[in-house]
Amino acid sequence: MRRVDVLVIGAGFGGLAAALRLQAAGYRTLVVEARERPGGRAYRLEDHGHVWDMGPTLVTLPSLFRELWHAAGAEFDADVELLPLRPYYRVVFADGSSVDYGGGDDAGAVAALAPGDAAAVARFLHSTARIYDRAFGELARQPFLRIADFLRVVPELVRLGAHRSVYALAKRHFADERVRSLFSFHPLFIGGNPLRASSVYSIVPHLERTEGVWYARGGTYAIVEAMVRRFRELGGDLLTGTPVSRVFTENGRASGALLASGEGIRSRAVVSNADAPMTYLELLEPKDRPKLWAWRLPRMRYSMSCYLLYLGLDRAFPDLAHHTIVMPGDYRGTLRHVFDGRGLPPHLAFYVHTPSRTDPSVAPPGRETMYVLVPVPHEGRGIDWEHEEPAFRERVLRELERVPGFAGLRQSIVVAHSFTPRDFAERLRSFRGAAFSIEPTLWQSAAFRPRNRTEVPGLYLVGAGTHPGAGMPGVLLSAAITARLVSADLGPAVRRVLVAPAAAGG
Numbered sequence: 001m002r003r004v005d006v007l008v009i010g011a012g013f014g015g016l017a018a019a020l021r022l023q024a025a026g027y028r029t030l031v032v033e034a035r036e037r038p039g040g041r042a043y044r045l046e047d048h049g050h051v052w053d054m055g056p057t058l059v060t061l062p063s064l065f066r067e068l069w070h071a072a073g074a075e076f077d078a079d080v081e082l083l084p085l086r087p088y089y090r091v092v093f094a095d096g097s098s099v100d101y102g103g104g105d106d107a108g109a110v111a112a113l114a115p116g117d118a119a120a121v122a123r124f125l126h127s128t129a130r131i132y133d134r135a136f137g138e139l140a141r142q143p144f145l146r147i148a149d150f151l152r153v154v155p156e157l158v159r160l161g162a163h164r165s166v167y168a169l170a171k172r173h174f175a176d177e178r179v180r181s182l183f184s185f186h187p188l189f190i191g192g193n194p195l196r197a198s199s200v201y202s203i204v205p206h207l208e209r210t211e212g213v214w215y216a217r218g219g220t221y222a223i224v225e226a227m228v229r230r231f232r233e234l235g236g237d238l239l240t241g242t243p244v245s246r247v248f249t250e251n252g253r254a255s256g257a258l259l260a261s262g263e264g265i266r267s268r269a270v271v272s273n274a275d276a277p278m279t280y281l282e283l284l285e286p287k288d289r290p291k292l293w294a295w296r297l298p299r300m301r302y303s304m305s306c307y308l309l310y311l312g313l314d315r316a317f318p319d320l321a322h323h324t325i326v327m328p329g330d331y332r333g334t335l336r337h338v339f340d341g342r343g344l345p346p347h348l349a350f351y352v353h354t355p356s357r358t359d360p361s362v363a364p365p366g367r368e369t370m371y372v373l374v375p376v377p378h379e380g381r382g383i384d385w386e387h388e389e390p391a392f393r394e395r396v397l398r399e400l401e402r403v404p405g406f407a408g409l410r411q412s413i414v415v416a417h418s419f420t421p422r423d424f425a426e427r428l429r430s431f432r433g434a435a436f437s438i439e440p441t442l443w444q445s446a447a448f449r450p451r452n453r454t455e456v457p458g459l460y461l462v463g464a465g466t467h468p469g470a471g472m473p474g475v476l477l478s479a480a481i482t483a484r485l486v487s488a489d490l491g492p493a494v495r496r497v498l499v500a501p502a503a504a505g506g
């Protein structure tokens, strides 16, 4: 049986980042990934000369990638070129008005939309900066392994108004519903409902302004490839097309995994980047499953899912920005439906990524590569995607064609692929087909989330379903926390010391 120090299950951003850190720290690390390629949600699709990122597209907090590369003894900027986006997003509202948000004069942009709200922009951003200064280091960089760790920060959270939602905070500052949506939609990027995600998540507009919003040349997948390259250069091993069917234990301690092929791998620690609920409910045998999580996980709230369309277009759409967000007619009603309702939403919101506006390498000359994301309820909310998909696709395209810049979309399509909540469940093995795992609410965060160090000795979690949560920044932070815990528990790695010839001779 093959033996390693650390076995990482899954090669999403979280798994790869944890593996890179642990391999760099001297532990022999093996990553096993079920799919044919690494990346997880950040998979790449290629067809007819078009190249799509299938999941994450916008890079915020690039400093976290730089930190990761430093831990691996390398320079991120030597491996990946980040291009700044300005505006961050073009946001179009149901009444036909629009605003270029971020990277310029925020108050001026809001003044053009709702003059009465312009003065409040600086106040809003100031209040989110305060939340960031007080909460970010305290909450996002440390593990919450006991409820007591969380209770310790409760007074500070109350002082920061964390019991209020992101939307409620925006409502306190702005009178116009469009401006409220503009400064409250960000939790959707990590599967949170702005109507109930804690206002701590309002730090995103602040982070965007301090660190920028970026696009990686070649697509987000260029970062995945660079991570894999660095990991392998350090001697790490990655096997793709290799699903794990069981985490096995000895005397109550995780000691390796059984692959679907029947082969076993022994390790001193197992780090699971598989969806946290699936790790507990499927990869652990019932006898090893902590009772609390066996009971609690099916009862937790899960993030919304996404319907995605990847389009190759036979001409350029020069009036489009790199990112377009189309707000639904009924912002709050749509959020309620997407998170708690059944069936397809009556109003649709869209996030459209057109990377070929910035990076010609992702489309054949004169053409456009586009991805359309529509937030929809997760699996089990009465939508039969196999049956509904063709009509829903038509509806999405029809509604988008009415948005300025998208006219003639349907007749320009050369190639189209879709990805539904069913695919999240089947291809990414996501519980309930949620796009961002467990929903980030105050009572499902920190110590109330499946923990980076689980109750099964030797088994750790990394990725969107553990602390601090989804999004590339969240999962990179989870990798740093988890790698620290693994190192602390395993003790110093036995490094192979390479002695340079001159030094050896002397």
Ligand SMILES: Cc1cc2nc3c(=O)[nH]c(=O)nc-3n(C[C@H](O)[C@H](O)[C@H](O)COP(=O)(O)OP(=O)(O)OC[C@H]3O[C@@H](n4cnc5c(N)ncnc54)[C@H](O)[C@@H]3O)c2cc1C
Pocket (backbone or CB within 6 Å): 009, 010, 011, 012, 013, 014, 015, 032, 033, 034, 035, 038, 039, 040, 041, 042, 054, 055, 056, 057, 058, 059, 060, 189, 190, 242, 243, 244, 245, 273, 274, 275, 306, 308, 373, 427, 428, 429, 435, 436, 462, 463, 464, 465, 469, 470, 471, 472, 473, 475
């Ligand atoms: C459509 C979409 C758009 C997004 N946009 C952004 C964005 O613009 N910016 C941003 O920062 N974030 C974005 N996110 C969020 C971000 O992509 C995710 O939170 C993050 O990539 C999740 O990484 P992860 O490490 O949790 O694992 P995942 O990417 O989910 O990877 C887990 C891996 O584990 C593998 N696996 C599962 N079970 C097994 C098993 N039994 N054996 C072996 N392997 C297994 C899976 O195949 C998968 O490769 C987006 C997410 C989605 C879905």
